[in-house]
Amino acid sequence: MTSILALDFGGTKLAAATVNIGSREWLRYERRLSPAIANASTDLEIMRSLIHSLLQDTQPVAIGVSFGGPVDATTGTVRLSHHVPGWENIPLQELLEQEFGVPAAVDNDANVAALGEYRFGAGQGYDSLFYITVSTGVGGGWILNGQPWRGTGGMAGEIGHIVVDPAGPVCLCGKRGCVERLASGPYMAQNAREALTAQPKLWEGKILRSLVEDNLELLTGQLISQAAADGDDLAVEVLRKSAWALGTGIGNIANLVNPQLFILGGSVTKAGTQWWEILRQVARETALPEIDFEIVSAALADDAPLWGAVALAELRLAN
Amino acid sequence: MTSILALDFGGTKLAAATVNIGSREWLRYERRLSPAIANASTDLEIMRSLIHSLLQDTQPVAIGVSFGGPVDATTGTVRLSHHVPGWENIPLQELLEQEFGVPAAVDNDANVAALGEYRFGAGQGYDSLFYITVSTGVGGGWILNGQPWRGTGGMAGEIGHIVVDPAGPVCLCGKRGCVERLASGPYMAQNAREALTAQPKLWEGKILRSLVEDNLELLTGQLISQAAADGDDLAVEVLRKSAWALGTGIGNIANLVNPQLFILGGSVTKAGTQWWEILRQVARETALPEIDFEIVSAALADDAPLWGAVALAELRLAN
Known part of the structure; x- marks a missing residue:
């Protein structure tokens, strides 16, 4: 009961991983390309299958999400995706909290990457x-x-x-x-x-x-x-x-x-x-x-959105 | 014992005022031009006489200062004045705290004016x-x-x-x-x-x-x-x-x-x-x-630095 679930809706790829709080190594990690003709429903369906494969019978303490497009981070609502149709005004945080029964937080990829570098990457020890x-x-x-x-x-x-x-x-x-x-x-x-x-x-x-x-x-x-x-x-x-x-x-x-x-x-x-x-x-x-x-x-390379999502979930638990 | 002393070292003019906490009207107000050949010592001497004329036998609860030049606001040290020589690395906050025995805070005029407009002017009700x-x-x-x-x-x-x-x-x-x-x-x-x-x-x-x-x-x-x-x-x-x-x-x-x-x-x-x-x-x-x-x-016009200095002093008391 001390693992965090990190999700990355990247536009062309979808990734999910779990990590124990405080650890810097993934417990499990899954990644898949979006289908050629993707929409919000297919993205969510693929992500669900990644998550269930990762979690099996366990439950995370919180979920952090990096989304490749504008997000209202106060409510965790996706405004739209520039790559995938159907994401207009999807309350992703609410969907995840209802489905998994734990706190979730959603933000756009740049903000999430900034948070990830701050907590786990090149920004460690800096305040601004x-x-x-x-x-x-x-x-x-x-x-x-x-x-x-x-x-x-x-x-x-x-x-x-x-x-x-x-x-x-x-x-x-x-x-x-x-x-x-x-x-x-x-x-x-x-x-x-x-x-x-x-x-x-x-x-x-x-x-x-x-x-x-x-x-x-x-x-x-x-x-x-x-x-x-x-x-x-x-x-x-x-x-x-x-x-x-x-x-x-x-x-x-x-x-x-x-x-x-x-x-x-x-x-x-x-x-x-x-x-x-x-x-x-x-x-x-x-x-x-x-x-x-x-x-x-930047220090985190391709996994920056996922590590940032971990940091976002931790922040959600702390506030 | 509930008045704040606000000071404005403006480069070409010096001003001082007192106000009761919560009031929007000056108790007393004094203003003087800097002499043609000014330096930090003459500025401080003039300001002292303004202050003593204002305060008479009373003591303020805090002092806020607007300074027309770069300031290290964490220590209240003036870095320099672009108009008046001799202000290099003057610990103005420390000088005032020692002389008057109350908390003081010093910042540059733009930061102080921003704070003044936020608390008392066009920025009331806004957060950023x-x-x-x-x-x-x-x-x-x-x-x-x-x-x-x-x-x-x-x-x-x-x-x-x-x-x-x-x-x-x-x-x-x-x-x-x-x-x-x-x-x-x-x-x-x-x-x-x-x-x-x-x-x-x-x-x-x-x-x-x-x-x-x-x-x-x-x-x-x-x-x-x-x-x-x-x-x-x-x-x-x-x-x-x-x-x-x-x-x-x-x-x-x-x-x-x-x-x-x-x-x-x-x-x-x-x-x-x-x-x-x-x-x-x-x-x-x-x-x-x-x-x-x-x-x-802006709403505060010429008195913006002084009202900002009041807000700065209040912030010093609150933190």
């Missing part, structure tokens, strides 16, 4: 931090005074859509020069594609072109990192802009909120030392000289 | 807000969960030096396009001066020129507001850029921290309805559609 994930999108989550800070409407942490270059390219959100528009993997690929299409005859981007055999549709953020590491000038420029945008955002946040630590996770943070160097330098130059902070890599 | 002062400089102070948020190193709130236009003009801090560089009164005057100097023969800025009889050194932020209200195109453009910079900063902050309320004080906020309209529109467009907030004018 901002976690940033940079992959398909760019999002963030706050820990202030050792507690999650979600904002008045639960919307805090949206670093992806702060404007850092008002003359920059147009983002899906309608604004120009958002951090996500410059720093995310898919947008880096788009920026490279546009630059290569605009200058089809120049020597620039030669390595990048050869990586996709001139099929620019195949460009990804990862290939841009690879080409940049191999010395492709155009890829270096795209990567530099990504690091610059994120570094400017981080420096501005340091000035505004003055946290001790920034933790960066997500696929784009694997882009190599050049990306990290530019990012750190720009953040340092953007923040006032009197303002100190560290920028480190 | 950001106060912004826009005059000679641009600064800010946070209230989160009903408490001041000062940041790890006491440096939170520096909205003046977040970058909103990386292609903008160079700020005193060395960066381009800081909010303060575009929005503050003196920089608005400089921007108008430079534009008029660069285009000495054009019809633009005619009203502005006539207001200072072609002596561009006399330009001020206030005159720009006046000329803009009279329809001067160049003044309108300078004012628009100020409102745009601040609106972008506010929208970015809404995305990052999601407070309920922004409170704006300081001389530039008297710039007229056009400035407010542009600012509100840009802030609304910069924030994600799901993020709600209000932007209102």
